Amino acid sequence: MRYSVKQLTKLSGVSVRTLHWYDQIGLLKPDFYAVNGYRYYAEKDLLLLQQILFFKELGFPLKEIQKLLSMDGFDQIKALQAHKVFLGSEIERKNKLLETIDKTILHLRGTEKMTDKELYYGFDSDRQKEYEQYLVKSYGHEAEQLLVESKKRTAKWDKDEWDDVKNKGDALHKDLAVMIDQDLKPSSPEVQKLIHAHYELQNRFYDLTKEVYIGLTKLYAEHPDFRKFFDVYHPDMIEFIGEAMRFYAEQNL
Amino acid sequence: MRYSVKQLTKLSGVSVRTLHWYDQIGLLKPDFYAVNGYRYYAEKDLLLLQQILFFKELGFPLKEIQKLLSMDGFDQIKALQAHKVFLGSEIERKNKLLETIDKTILHLRGTEKMTDKELYYGFDSDRQKEYEQYLVKSYGHEAEQLLVESKKRTAKWDKDEWDDVKNKGDALHKDLAVMIDQDLKPSSPEVQKLIHAHYELQNRFYDLTKEVYIGLTKLYAEHPDFRKFFDVYHPDMIEFIGEAMRFYAEQNL
DNA sequence: GATAGAATATAACGTAACGTGAGGATCAAG
DNA sequence: CTTGATCCTCACGTTACGTTATATTCTATC
Structure with missing residues (x-):
């Protein structure tokens, strides 16, 4: 059985150009050339092509393949093992790149919106007062008590303590x-671990009961300034953290 | 401050050719050209180059970078996220290649040595007798009893049962x-799980006590035919399986 | 001011593995 | 004999530069 170029392409999936190329570089010569110049391949050539x-x-680059094909099994194994190491290092490198991208995205989201909109949760006293009014209007007396409590506590804080809260919250x-970008669910253990930290952090402001913690999610959802704040980190952050907090509260509080 | 090409290469680590190239494709044009044609770069160009x-x-390919640099942060984030997906699929692909290589190595080791040296443990009756003589010489009466026991059992086996033992052992x-190629330790749970299967398999030949099982490792180590047999699978196999078996025996028997 | 050495320039080829035509034979079928 | 499929040989384009080759120009030294 002899195969024309076209037939070989159908059997192997490569293009005619590729066969020409392999002929040219001596990687796969046809079985013979007809008088008209046509290339004809034999069965063994098909098998070689598949190799x-x-x-x-x-x-492997084609030049390596040239050598590989003339090697015995022992040396092929050695080449394959070397290639494993190569692939391994590429995988490692790319994983690092993924991390770098994550950090960069955060950086972009951060510097872009954060600096030029200079919005920072809880540390701007004018805004602070707005929230308080909103809270009292929406949740009445209970909310007012929370605020009083919060003020009493934070009044004793120095700059370091404020910075600490701010930095931890930011991180x-x-x-x-x-985690949102990684498609983790709000209820997943990784997320819940962070939410636990979030809960502890918020606890430094008020005494958080289950109801109050869930109430916080409502505040986040309803006041546009909070949406803006969370958008700084991720467009889906506000829904995500809300769900995660509610899940946390139901499970642990 | 203005930088000549050389100065910029020192600051950035790229080659002069690269700067020429970036100039040519319009990715990074110098701040100005001097009358003699020399390129001079400004501070902002250095920052851009670092970007x-x-x-x-x-x-990212350079053409993408061209576009990226003219985008705002929002679109850059989108591009980065798309790139994450791309990197992820490459990592996945390369992991699959690693697996394929493992299988291929086994295949090569298998077909190469196994077929043309036609060595197969326990299924060549001439060799079998050699081992028996060796065992009796080395371990005396106890070994002889083991062999008698083994013969009694295997005498009842049909081809299917022999094939089953052979195939399971081979796998x-x-x-x-x-696992050796993955640098797993003989004591690791993955390996020990396999050794457990090995123990059960050997148990079909003899009643394996702790001592006998450990004794097997000595037989493996001392008789060159066993070394050859194990070398078929991996050059370090004999030491590896020996250690793994001794660990298994100490822990479980 | 002559000269050497460093820095600069442009231009062009090489790289890997083909894709994509251009332009021209050859073959099988109607 | 014409059409359409298949075949051929150039030869350029692709990516991101490395690597000469050849020619200027700047800088320092004698």
């Missing part, structure tokens, strides 16, 4: 944003 | 070889 394609699949929200 | 190099690090040794 070539296999090594190509594994990422926490950034980590949450990464 | 370019950063995206290049992440694996097991191949799996062990993969």
Whole structure:
């Protein structure tokens, strides 16, 4: 049985150009050339081509494949093991790149909106007063008590303590944003671990009961400034953290 | 402050050719050209170059980088997220290749040595007799009893049962070889799970006590035919399986 | 001011593995 | 004999530069 170029392409899936190329570089010569110049391949050439394609699949360059095909099994094994190391390092490198991208996204989201909109949760006294009014209007007396409690506590804080809360909150929200990008669910253990930290952090402001913690999610959802704040970290952050907090409250409080 | 090409290469680590190239494709034009044609760069160009190099690090082609640099943060984030997906699929693909290589190595080791040296443990009656003589010489009466026991049992076996033992043993040794390549320790749970299967398999030949099982490792180590047999699977197999078996015996028997 | 050495320039080829035509034979079928 | 399929040989385009080759120009030293 002899195969024309076209037939071989159908059997192997490669293009005519590729066969020409392999002929040219001496990787796969046809069985013979007809008088008209046409290339004709034999059965063994088909098998050889499949070998070539296999090594190509594994990422070997054609020159390496040339050598590989003339090696015995022992040396092929050595080459394959070396290639494993190579692939391994590429995987490692790419994983690092993924991390770098995550950080960069956070950085972009952060610097973009944060600096030029200079919005920072809870540390702007004018805004603070707005929230308080909103809270009292919406939740009445209970909310007022929470605020009084919060003020009493934070009044004793120095700059370091404020910074600490701010930094921890910031790191926490950034980590949450990464998890959103990773398609983790609000109820997943990784997220819940962060929400636990969030709960502890918020506890430094008020005494958080289950109801109050769930109430916080409502405040977040209803007041546009909170949406803006959370959008800084991730467009889906506000819904995500709300769900995660409600789940946390139901399970643990 | 203005930088000549050389100065910029020192600051950024790229080659002069690269700067020429970036100039040519319009990715990074110098601040101005002097009358003699020399390129001079400004501070902002250095910063831009660093941006370019950063995206290049992440694996973006230069044309993409051109676009990226003219985008706002929002679109850059989208591009980065798309790139994450891309990197992820590459990682996945390469992991599959690693598996394929493992299988291929086993296949090569198998067909190469196994077929043309036609060595198969326990199924060649001439060799079998050699081992028996060796065992009796080395371990005396106890070994002889084991052999008698083994013969009694296997005498009742039909071809299917022999094939079953052979196939399971073969699969097991191949799996062990993969684990060696993965640098797993003989005492690791994955390996020990396989060794457990090995123990059960050997139990079909003799009643394996702790001492006998450990004794087997000595037989493996001392008789060159066993070394050859195990080498078929992996050059380090004999030491590896020996350690794993001794660990297994100490822990479980 | 001559000269050497460093820095600069442009231009062009090489790289890997083909894709994509251009332009021209050859073959089988109607 | 014409059409359409298949075949051939150039030869350029692709990516991101590395690597000469050849020619200027700047800077320092004698």
